[in-house]
Amino acid sequence: MKNRLKVLRAERSWSQQDLADRLEVSRQSVNAIETGKYDPSLPLAFRIAEVFAMRIEEIFLKG
Amino acid sequence: MAGTQQARRRYMMRFLPITLAYVAGIALATALIPDHAPADVRTISLSILPGLAVIGWLWAMGRLLVELEDEYLRMLEVRKFLVATGMTLAATSMWGILELYSPEVPRFPVFFVMPLWCLGLAVGALFNRLTFGSMKAGADHS
Numbered sequence: 574m575k576n577r578l579k580v581l582r583a584e585r586s587w588s589q590q591d592l593a594d595r596l597e598v599s600r601q602s603v604n605a606i607e608t609g610k611y612d613p614s615l616p617l618a619f620r621i622a623e624v625f626a627m628r629i630e631e632i633f634l635k636g
Numbered sequence: 637m638a639g640t641q642q643a644r645r646r647y648m649m650r651f652l653p654i655t656l657a658y659v660a661g662i663a664l665a666t667a668l669i670p671d672h673a674p675a676d677v678r679t680i681s682l683s684i685l686p687g688l689a690v691i692g693w694l695w696a697m698g699r700l701l702v703e704l705e706d707e708y709l710r711m712l713e714v715r716k717f718l719v720a721t722g723m724t725l726a727a728t729s730m731w732g733i734l735e736l737y738s739p740e741v742p743r744f745p746v747f748f749v750m751p752l753w754c755l756g757l758a759v760g761a762l763f764n765r766l767t768f769g770s771m772k773a774g775a776d777h778s
């Protein structure tokens with residue numbers, strides 16, 4: 574699943590570690606999600622949406 | 637991430653004494669049970685001690701999965717366990733069939749199933765590294 578995590582993070586000048594701290598996950602998790610190697614669970618997807626103050630479908634894209 | 641580090645620390649705090657108990661149990665059984673001993677109460681009792689430590693390892697690994705809060709890292713651990721289990725089942729099943737049909741093939745002692753599974757964990761870690769890349773690969777600290 575594609576996502577806009579890297580762009581959204583860059584817009585806020587956050588490092589992967591900054592985002593990981595906000596999500597309370599490891600930096601490896603953020604990297605794996607960003608690169609599309611790992612699709613987060615629904616609860617984590619909701620946390621990501623909450624951190625960026627956006628809807629899930631605005632962050633994660635089909636295909 | 638503090639929760640993950642705590643889970644790993646707790647795992648090591650469990651793993652190390654259990655490993656010591658395993659080594660001590662094996663040493664004790666080796667010292668006290670003579671070769672070709674009958675399967676009497678003493679033999680069975682002394683053999684059960686290191687066996688309990690093996691159960692302890694499995695419990696510690698199960699607790700690690702439960703206590704790892706980071707779902708991605710937990711998934712990597714589960715993949716390691718699956719690779720180890722698959723490798724052990726495949727290797728022992730294939731060797732077992734070979735033993736069944738050829739008396740010339742050396743017998744594979746069941747004792748080595750657990751060490752083989754642990755070797756499978758290392759293969760699983762390598763598999764994770766090859767399929768998910770190194771922990772630093774693709775990192776962006778900007």
